[in-house]
Amino acid sequence: MSGFANKPSAWGRTGSTARLIIGAIIVLFVGYIGVVFIAPTGLDVFWPYAPLWAAVGWGASRLSFRPAGALALLGLIMDLVTDAPVGCWSSILLVAFLTASIFRQQALTDKTGIIRFFGDVSGFVLSFMFARWLMGSYLGSVETREIIGGFLSAALLYYPLRPLFRLTTDERVD
Amino acid sequence: MATLGRDRKAKRQVVRTFVVVAIVAALALVLFQTAPSIRGASQPLRAGMDDIVVQSASSSRQGSLFDFNNDEELQAEIERLQVENRQLAIWRDAATSMTERLQRYEELLNLASEPLPQGISARVVTETDGPFAETRLANAGALHGVRLGHVAVNTQGVIGRVIRVGNRSSRILLVTDFNSRVPVMGEISGVRAILAGGSGSEFGQLIDRPEQAPFVQGESIVTSGEGNAFPRGLRIGRAVLSGEEWVAQLSLSEAPVDFVRLLPAQTIPTPEEDPLPEAVEAEPETSAEMGQR
Numbered sequence: 467m468s469g470f471a472n473k474p475s476a477w478g479r480t481g482s483t484a485r486l487i488i489g490a491i492i493v494l495f496v497g498y499i500g501v502v503f504i505a506p507t508g509l510d511v512f513w514p515y516a517p518l519w520a521a522v523g524w525g526a527s528r529l530s531f532r533p534a535g536a537l538a539l540l541g542l543i544m545d546l547v548t549d550a551p552v553g554c555w556s557s558i559l560l561v562a563f564l565t566a567s568i569f570r571q572q573a574l575t576d577k578t579g580i581i582r583f584f585g586d587v588s589g590f591v592l593s594f595m596f597a598r599w600l601m602g603s604y605l606g607s608v609e610t611r612e613i614i615g616g617f618l619s620a621a622l623l624y625y626p627l628r629p630l631f632r633l634t635t636d637e638r639v640d
Numbered sequence: 641m642a643t644l645g646r647d648r649k650a651k652r653q654v655v656r657t658f659v660v661v662a663i664v665a666a667l668a669l670v671l672f673q674t675a676p677s678i679r680g681a682s683q684p685l686r687a688g689m690d691d692i693v694v695q696s697a698s699s700s701r702q703g704s705l706f707d708f709n710n711d712e713e714l715q716a717e718i719e720r721l722q723v724e725n726r727q728l729a730i731w732r733d734a735a736t737s738m739t740e741r742l743q744r745y746e747e748l749l750n751l752a753s754e755p756l757p758q759g760i761s762a763r764v765v766t767e768t769d770g771p772f773a774e775t776r777l778a779n780a781g782a783l784h785g786v787r788l789g790h791v792a793v794n795t796q797g798v799i800g801r802v803i804r805v806g807n808r809s810s811r812i813l814l815v816t817d818f819n820s821r822v823p824v825m826g827e828i829s830g831v832r833a834i835l836a837g838g839s840g841s842e843f844g845q846l847i848d849r850p851e852q853a854p855f856v857q858g859e860s861i862v863t864s865g866e867g868n869a870f871p872r873g874l875r876i877g878r879a880v881l882s883g884e885e886w887v888a889q890l891s892l893s894e895a896p897v898d899f900v901r902l903l904p905a906q907t908i909p910t911p912e913e914d915p916l917p918e919a920v921e922a923e924p925e926t927s928a929e930m931g932q933r
Contacts, residue, residue: 498696501693501697501766501768502693502696502697502700502766503700505766505767505768506764506765506766506767510767529652529655529656529659530655531655531658534655534658534659534662538662538666541666543689546682546685546686546689547689547693547768548768548770548772548773549686549768549770549772549773549775549811550770550771550772551669551670551673551679551772552669552670552673552682553665553666553667553668553669553670553673554666554670554772556662556666557662557663557666557667557670560659560662560663560666561663563659564656564659564660564663567656567659600667600670601771601772604670604674604772605771605772605818608771609771612770612771613770613771
């Protein structure tokens, strides 16, 4: 009975490649809804930058080539859709990815979850500051209110969605 | 175990270095794109992406999940449109009559008339407002005859111009965009200026005014046609005094942008660009000689 009770869920049995693909699909779907349905209403300033979920979630799970490549690709798509210079969103996502990954080792041994939380927050905050700097440098000036809505909503929605962007079955990551 | 741990650490180090190098490479790529010629290299890719977004937006709208209209609402809408149609028919007759009268006056005055621009109607399917560009995507492209530089107007007036054309889509740079510059003039005062975007969605700055004369409060601001980028006389907003500065209250902000007409920019060639044939040029000289005799 105990063996049955400990049987992992369907999500628990899902491998890292499938999780990577599912995460990317979620990001693309949220982006699609934002561009097609939300943008015409003018509420897109509050629509989350969904690739940040993937960047922070995948960074906190495992530092490897595949998620980094996937993030570069998602960033390229964002650049093309938002008319940003190619490489802009890729670098922002990779900064979030790298920042979140720095805290991973310490988070594995921390039972309180504070380090993990701090790592996630740092991922969002540093990527926002980097985005602000990069866009401001490129355009000459940029108003914070133009991008802060997307970053804030992405950060707030990340917590309920966090398990979907975990690439490992290691429970300690949560 | 120790070897395995070291291997993992070494692998993490390699990946971390790779990510840092990728960030630096992406930054270098962004830096290179400050040169317009390099940024232009990605235009076909962007036009292709615009096509994909427009196609998916158009197909999604047809069976939209967010369309809650019921039969009653549709019936009310049809009745409203029928009433509007009857009113418009009266205006159409008046316009036809006035056009005929205007043509007669122009013939009497021997006035060189301006050809009516032939445009393409399109629907704005989505928008991408952000720090980089305030643009709209319209569902007509090169296959429909849209070309780079076409002017986008709606019922309120000029909203922008086409900066990128895909096969089935075109991207319109709004007059509110930071990079937008439109030569304009006051319809009554005739004062000329450049309408610059980047001051929000409601107002545009009126800069580079060669004349010192003020605008007339509330007069229409229309395109002046200078630079041949926009045809002359298209309404773009109203002159409003804000503190001590004249600004244009944009017609773009008066109503949501839905259907637009994409008009070709009317280029009037200079005499040097479009000289007369030699035989015709000789005629005035001959008549001048005859006058001397």
